[in-house]
Amino acid sequence: MAKTVSPGVLALRKVVDDVHADARQAHKEGKLVGWSSSKFPCELAAAFDLNVMYPENQAAGIAANRDGEIMCQAAEDLGFDNDICGYARISLAYAAGKRASRKLDMTTGEYVINPASGKPLKDENGKVVIDEATGKPKKDPKTMQPFTVLDDIYEIEALPEGREKELRKAAIKPYRQMQIPQPDFVLCCNNICNCMTKWYENIARMRNIPLIMIDVPYNNTVEVDDSYVAYIRGQFDNAIHELEKLTGKKFDEKKFEHACANANRTAKAWLKVCDYLQHKPAPYSGFDLFNHMADVVTARGTTAAAEAFELLSSDLEETIKAGGTTTPFPEQYRVMFEGIPCWPKLPALFKPLKEHGVNVTAVVYAPAFGFVYNNMDEMVRAYCKAPNSVCIEQGVEWREGICRDNKVDGVLVHYNRSCKPWSGYMAEMQRRFTKDLGVPCAGFDGDQADPRNFNEAQYETRVQGLVEAMEETKKLKEAQA
């Protein structure tokens, strides 16, 4: 039976589709399209009606579509080190014109199908059909996919008009993240991490386009110092000035205020959605939250996103009243998932959790994008608070709060090879919050975008170990009660 999708989820899917479609259309019409880091103040670009795409979000989508490896390898072949964040490698390869394409047979013009793809064919009784010749399950031809190969849009553009050019253009994978327009300018804010700075500088240099940069210093203290606010406000003014030069338009204060109001509405609704995970059993899981990251990142300053998140929030209120959940198994344990998921390996991440009844009821990554502010100084302060730009005390406080509120029994930490600033201080962070909370914790090695850095067997063993430790803690608590 097809999974029912709530009106809020449907509305959110449309929001992201529309953002992408608008950018593609703008590019076709010769209008400017920019690329922006995920926590650059989108309100500034909105004041100029600019179409903006988000490479981190795009890279996550490419990785989830299983093209992370070919794009990471393409970046490495261009000379970028394989130690650089996978999102950056995917984005740099894309900016250089590299695309994941379907393999073509130029003689027939047909795609060459990969025999390892596709789902097992089932008969009318739902039984897997066995191929008599091989003794192995037959593949459903409708679900089989062509081989993936790397192509280059600049090579394609240089071809003379004709059949080969048309076929190769059409062979580029059709999903939206592989179809975003090349950038006319880049907006970068290094509150996310410092890798951003070099990543965006490289894109700007590669494409010979303007880079508008907002530098947010690392916060060594929990409170954001006034001198930081003054420094960053000065850069907001400079960014506005640069955007005026780029667009030939004046900064529109009304549009800016409208975007701020929408961003606040979105943030409030998003935080409400995140907080519903506190319910026992949780009406949905942290994986559902991850699925909505694209909306928060790409569209938080739009009315459509604010309305869609409010709709999602009321859907979830109803789900709680009805005692429902999207989690397809009874919740035996509740854990916090620390870090960004391994997008190419979502089914492998989910499988052992499902087997052991472990629901992810807390995540740090998602609420980090819900920030509310009432004036310009508060806005600046809000943009200073991202997971990798705050001190360890703030990081521990966030995690302890969320673990307590969301009533977790354990913590699963993703030591993400791509995200070194996050994983680097994780060992100490983990030591502090697990000691304070008395909950067991297990870590596994992985990568958000490059599947070569994830080992399914190691992950399964770690989940199993965590479950055993949570079971022991539970017994101990029951004995003490």
Ligand code: SF4
């Ligand atoms: S924060 Fe981590 S995952 Fe995001 S761009 Fe920086 S290094 Fe990559």
